[in-house]
Amino acid sequence: xxxxxxxxxxxxxxxxxxxxxxxxxxxxxxxxxxxxxxxxxxxxxxxxxxxxxxxxxxxxxxxxxxxxxxxxxxxxxxxxxxxxxxxxxxxxxxxxxxxxxxxxxxxxxxxxxxxxxxxxxxxxxxxxxxxxxxxxxxxxxxxxxxxxxxxxxxxxxxxxxxxxxxxxxxxxxxxxxxxxxxxxxxxxxxxxxxxxxxxxxxxxxxxxxxxxxxxxxxxxxxxxxxxxxxxxxxxxxxxxxxxxxxxxxxxxxxxxxxxxxxxxxxxxxxxxxxxxxxxxxxxxxxxxxxxxx
Amino acid sequence: xxxxxxxxxxxxxxxxxxxxxxxxxxxxxxxxxxxxxxxxxxxxxxxxxxxxxxxxxxxxxxxxxxxxxxxxxxxxxxxxxxxxxxxxxxxxxxxxxxxxxxxxxxxxxxxxxxxxxxxxxxxxxxxxxxxxxxxxxxxxxxxxxxxxxxxxxxxxxxxxxxxxxxxxxxxxxxxxxxxxxxxxxxxxxxxxxxx
Numbered sequence: 001x002x003x004x005x006x007x008x009x010x011x012x013x014x015x016x017x018x019x020x021x022x023x024x025x026x027x028x029x030x031x032x033x034x035x036x037x038x039x040x041x042x043x044x045x046x047x048x049x050x051x052x053x054x055x056x057x058x059x060x061x062x063x064x065x066x067x068x069x070x071x072x073x074x075x076x077x078x079x080x081x082x083x084x085x086x087x088x089x090x091x092x093x094x095x096x097x098x099x100x101x102x103x104x105x106x107x108x109x110x111x112x113x114x115x116x117x118x119x120x121x122x123x124x125x126x127x128x129x130x131x132x133x134x135x136x137x138x139x140x141x142x143x144x145x146x147x148x149x150x151x152x153x154x155x156x157x158x159x160x161x162x163x164x165x166x167x168x169x170x171x172x173x174x175x176x177x178x179x180x181x182x183x184x185x186x187x188x189x190x191x192x193x194x195x196x197x198x199x200x201x202x203x204x205x206x207x208x209x210x211x212x213x214x215x216x217x218x219x220x221x222x223x224x225x226x227x228x229x230x231x232x233x234x235x236x237x238x239x240x241x242x243x244x245x246x247x248x249x250x251x252x253x254x255x256x257x258x259x260x261x262x263x264x265x266x267x268x269x270x271x272x273x274x275x276x277x278x279x280x281x282x283x284x285x286x287x288x289x290x291x292x293x
Numbered sequence: 294x295x296x297x298x299x300x301x302x303x304x305x306x307x308x309x310x311x312x313x314x315x316x317x318x319x320x321x322x323x324x325x326x327x328x329x330x331x332x333x334x335x336x337x338x339x340x341x342x343x344x345x346x347x348x349x350x351x352x353x354x355x356x357x358x359x360x361x362x363x364x365x366x367x368x369x370x371x372x373x374x375x376x377x378x379x380x381x382x383x384x385x386x387x388x389x390x391x392x393x394x395x396x397x398x399x400x401x402x403x404x405x406x407x408x409x410x411x412x413x414x415x416x417x418x419x420x421x422x423x424x425x426x427x428x429x430x431x432x433x434x435x436x437x438x439x440x441x442x443x444x445x446x447x448x449x450x451x452x453x454x455x456x457x458x459x460x461x462x463x464x465x466x467x468x469x470x471x472x473x474x475x476x477x478x479x480x481x482x483x484x485x486x487x488x
Contacts, residue, residue, distance in 0.1 A: 068341045077347075080373065080381025087382055094428050101469035102427050105453055105487065109424060112379045112417070119378050123340070123347055130342050184384040292383075293336055293352070 039157050039268060046152065046159045047278050050264050053146050054282030055240045057165055060142040061135040061258035062238040062284035065169075071131075071227050071254050072178050072289025074124055079179045079205065081117045082222040086188050086213055088113040114220065121221045128254055132169060135258055139167050143262075150264060160265040169255040170248040171226040172241055176204040178229040178289030204229055208253045225254035228288035236288030243281045256286045325434040326394040329357040329422055330366070333415045334403035340375070347375045351414035355422060357390065372421060374414035379421075392430035398422055400438040400446070412442045416449030423472065433472060440476040447474055447483050458484035 066072060088110040095106040143165055152159040181203045183189050192198050198205050205211070207226030212218050226249075228236040246259045260282045267275040333353045340347035351374045358366040369388060373380040390396060400415050419436060426433050438446050451457070455472060470487035 068338060070340060070342050073339055077373065077381050080371075080383050083384065084372075084379060084382035087384065091424055091428055095424075099428055101487070102424060105420070105424055105470075106428075108453060109379075109421060113382075116379045116381070119346065120380060123345065126344055127342055130344065182383060184386060293339070 035156055038154075042152065042154065042157050042159075043266065046150065046264065046266065047280070049150060050162065050262060050278055050280040051282070053143075053150070053162070054165075054260050054262050054280040055284070056146065056282070057139050057142050057260040057262070058258045058282035058284035059238050059240060061139040061167065061169075061260065062286045064134045064138045065131050065256055065258065065286035066227060066289070067134075067287075069287075069290045070127060071225060071256060071286070073293075074120070074127060074254065075177050075179050075224050075227060075289070076292045078120055078124065078222050078224060079182055081113070081120050082211065082213065083182050083185060083188065085110070085113045085117055085217050085220060087185055089213075089215070089217055090185075114217065117217075117220045117222070121223070124223060124254060125252060128252060131255055135169055135255075136167055139165060139258070139260060156269050158267040158269070160267075163263045163265075166261040168246070168248065168259040168261075170246055170257050170259065171207065171253075171255060172257045172283075172285050173245045173247050174207075175226045175228055175256070175285070176202060176207045177209075177224040178227045179205045179224055180229070181205065202229075208250055223251075223253055225249070225256060227254075227256045227286065230289055230291050233291065235290055236285075238284055238287045240282065240284050243283045246283045257284065258286075259283045324395065325360065325397040327357055327359055327390050327396045327431075328363075329355060329369070329396055329398045329426075331355050331398060331400045331415065331418055331422060332403065333401075333407065333411050333418070335408070335411060336373075347380070349408075349410060350375045350380070351411045353414060353418040355418065357388070357396070372414075372418050374410075374417060377410065377413050377417075379417055388425055388429050390426070390429055390431050393432075395432050395434040396426050397434050398436045400436065400442065402439060402442070407442070409445060412445040413449055415442065416446040419446065420450070420453050423470075427470065436472060436474045437477055438474060440478055440481065443474070443476045443481045447485075450474065450485055453487075455485035455487050458486050 088106070092103070092106040092110050095103045143162075147161050150159055151161050176199055181189070181192055181198050192205070192211065193200070196206065197209065197211050205224050207224070210221055210223045212222065213220065230236070241257070243259065246257055249255050262280055262282075264278040264280075265275065266278060331353060333351055336350040336352050339350040353372045353374070355369040355372070356366040357369055367389070368385045370385055371383045373382075398419060400419065402411060402415065404411075415438070423433055450472065458471070472485040472487070473482070474485065475482045
């Protein structure tokens with residue numbers, strides 16, 4: 001078989017070739033591909049790390065919300081305050097009809113029950129403010145611990161420290177209150193079985209409701225907030241959850257979830273310079289309630 | 294002289310018997326059909342947050358049973374208090390005491406030296422129990438309290454328009470509701486009339 005050989009114009013064989021060039025081109029191409037791949041991997045790494053940070057910040061904030069079961073206790077006591085006001089008013093109505101000699105005593109007990117309900121509502125609002133403040137502090141403390149780990153400078157890519165996070169406090173959709181349906185006050189129990197007030201399957205009061213009493217005590221608030229109930233004796237830990245399920249609390253209800261959004265500036269210097277921002281959202285639900293003590 | 298002495302002795306014995314009967318008449322020794330136990334305890338780690346006014350929390354547990362059937366106690370309700378405010382109620386059963394029957398209320402505390410807030414909570418819970426018993430058309434025969442809590446509970450009862458009864462047995466009392474409070478050892482007793 002004849003080997004084809006390169007011939008010059010005079011018909012003589014040449015000793016030069018193009019393997020060096022080809023090798024050079026190939027190696028250059030390979031190098032660029034590797035650099036592109038590393039850049040892409042770096043960007044992916046930076047994004048994943050940003051998401052992890054967002055989740056950690058959200059969980060750090062969510063843990064503060066129901067610290068020492070304060071929301072769970074507040075929900076449970078508000079429900080029991082409602083029972084107390086109802087029972088006291090019921091006793092007064094009976095006394096007014098059948099036992100006039102104890103009407104004054106009965107009225108005083110109604111007044112005490114109402115005072116207790118007012119105090120609880122005031123403290124609920126105060127707790128809401130405490131929660132907001134402590135969540136902000138906890139998230140920023142955690143952010144300051146973690147932010148430095150994002151910075152990365154390579155010849156072809158630069159990742160900055162994230163901007164300060166946006167913090168939102170709300171609740172997770174379709175998470176009911178932690179309070180089990182209270183019984184043994186017949187009329188009240190019957191009224192509480194309405195779907196707007198309690199869930200027939202879980203026997204829990206609905207989330208973010210204000211089941212006011214009828215009549216003279218209709219001015220009192222008994223606001224119950226969303227919070228995971230215990231399952232037998234197991235308390236649900238604070239955990240990350242889907243961002244889409246986060247909602248702002250209506251009115252002035254207590255909050256039980258935190259959402260954190262952080263932004264990261266990224267610049268590339270490969271070829272044409274470019275820059276952009278990564279956004280990550282972390283969402284977490286507060287620690288669940290304990291059983292009523 | 295012997296006649297005079299005999300007359301004097303007779304008078305002394307009769308008077309003593311009358312006095313003893315008068316003092317002992319309302320009390321735990323009086324017949325009562327039911328006992329209602331009221332027990333208080335402190336609840337630590339409740340409402341622990343900055344600026345909380347809802348602590349310390351005191352929980353009271355009320356159980357009732359027919360005399361002679363201590364093994365069949367019925368848990369009636371729980372009541373919660375904090376800083377002398379009544380916070381909540383959880384009714385656990387209906388009060389199944391027949392109208393016309395007498396009830397003795399016995400107060401106890403979980404700790405041997407309860408703080409004042411716990412004793413005040415006990416007094417308030419007693420008032421709730423008294424009203425429930427009265428509206429049930431039953432009667433409170435006596436209220437027995439720990440000796441160390443006697444003065445505080447009596448003081449709190451007076452805040453509810455109960456007034457100490459006169460020691461003069463001949464004095465007419467115009468009241469539909471009387472409460473007899475005694476200490477657990479019986480050394481302190483007070484009778485209150487509601488006005």
